[in-house]
Amino acid sequence: MAFISIVVPVFNEQDNIRVFYQEVVRHMEQTDYSFELLFVDDGSSDKTALLLDKLARVDDRVRAILLARNFGHQVALTCGLDHAKGDAVITMDGDMQHPPDMLPLLLSRWQEGYEVVQTIRKDTEGVSQFKRFTSAMFYRIMNGMSNIRVAEGGSDFRLLDRKAVETLKNFKEKARFIRGIVGNLGYRQTEIEFVAPQRFAGTSKFSLKKMLNFGLDGITAYSRLPLRMAFYLGLLSGLLSFLVTLDVVYTKLFTAEAVPGWATIAASVLLLGGLQLVGLGIIGEYVGRVFEEVKQRPLYWVSKELTGANEARQPRKDVVA
Template sequence: MERLLLAVPCYNEADNVEELYQRVVTDIDFAGLGLAHEVLFINDGSTDQTGEIIKALAHKHEDVSYISLSRNYGKETAMVAAFDYFHHDAMIMMDADLQHPPVLVNDMIKLWRLGYEDVYAKRNKREGESWFKIKTSQWFYRLLGAISRTPVTPDAGDFRLLDKKVVVALRALRESQRYTKGLYNVVGFRKVAIDFDAAPRLHGKSKWSLFNLINLASEGVTSYTTAPLRLSTFLGFIVSGFAFLYMIYLFVKTIIVGPTQSGFPTIVILILFLGGCILISNGILGEYLARVFMESKNRPLYFVEEKKTNDEQRDSSR
């Protein structure tokens, strides 16, 4: 019998995990689909009762496992823990807040059995999200798609079914500065979209603050493309071109009109403009250099504080 792993990263989701599990076992027809399943909760250093509730679920239900990380590493790293644990035939990655409807998994599995290896859920609507967040997300994906050589899938997040081949490929990518939404396209494989309407969060508030979203966007650009480095080069050529044209203008003006007193505001503006261009270029170089520095340390991506799995023998041998 084919085995399916449902991986759920959690950070302060105490009000949602029990309802999520109930929806998973009632909305997904595991028996009719002929699938053995395991629900893996990755507790990403939660500070509320999420860990205790997950432990209680694992003690009560044989199909529930959990991995508790030693601190909050972020969702990207929590997903790596799920990839590392994976030893099934396919994986479903989904959020704990029930914005990803479990009933959609039934259709994902059917598409997987047709031969697709990455069945990703594409959002049509985003209930409960502000206009600003929706629009900035759209603009970001357009920008990333325009500057990247690898295709970018807009409105597609981490809610997807991944075949074993895809998970093994993703597990081989060990960079610490991760943008998993881009890595799905880096590894390739046969993909197909399935549309859905994202529901509002069941309980609580989104953990993605404006600062976190800006940081994720920065990670996405610098981890997925080297276009900003080229942009600084182009900016240097453009500034040099304007400076050369301005020099010709002053030369011709001096021949025709005669020498004139140079304007102090013009000099100040040019200095500030050139200084700004240099600082921007240095900042871009610094972002990439910082990522090289972090990768050179070769630290483990995460540490596990506690876990309970349905494959203890396998775990003890790792």
């Protein structure tokens, strides 16, 4: 019988851990699969690590990896995928917004031969109109600017066959956008729609700043269109400047209307200066990402591993990735 890994990145989720564990175990025990529940604590400052330790001591199906600091959701997911042992790996959040009762459905689609089972969030209960709008706009911009398809409403709640997991592990970029990577993997894929319930407890850790950084990572990772737009804007501004120059020369040589004026000069300088700064800013984003990549720093490092053997182990040699 196949073995399933369920990877769950958590950050300050002390109020959700126990009920999440109970629900996942209840639904997985209704299937015929053996499984492990692998938590990745992304540098929590509350009692999350303590609760994970207690769970690991009473249930040997529970493992927990404690990262040395907060590395971000996408890196925590990567850590979990690196350590997962299953023939298939399910990734999901631990705040109950990825419904555990969908686990048997994901596994049934895997049994049908699909190697990537992606869930699509059609709506989220209690979410603001602003977040709905910004989320929809991100996916439209992302799909319009890049050469990959990211399903609108795509989430990090998905099942990956072992072949897909091993392929994904070869992607080592620092600015990670796993939804884009998975969408570009290929293999046989299918989608399942769901409505995300409200968080069971606590508040979202995904702030507006993190949303903007996440979106920027996705666009710059899979699209060169911003650079081309800067180039096209440069061509357009050059053409406009040339036309303005022709107008100035014509007015000076063939009319008596030439009046020394600062307005045209000021407008031209501001236009060109603004376009240059925009272009430099876009180039700077890409250069900055190149700089981060060439430093070859590890994606994460592990502080401790908690296992069902009632022991806290020091990191193995392969846990710095």
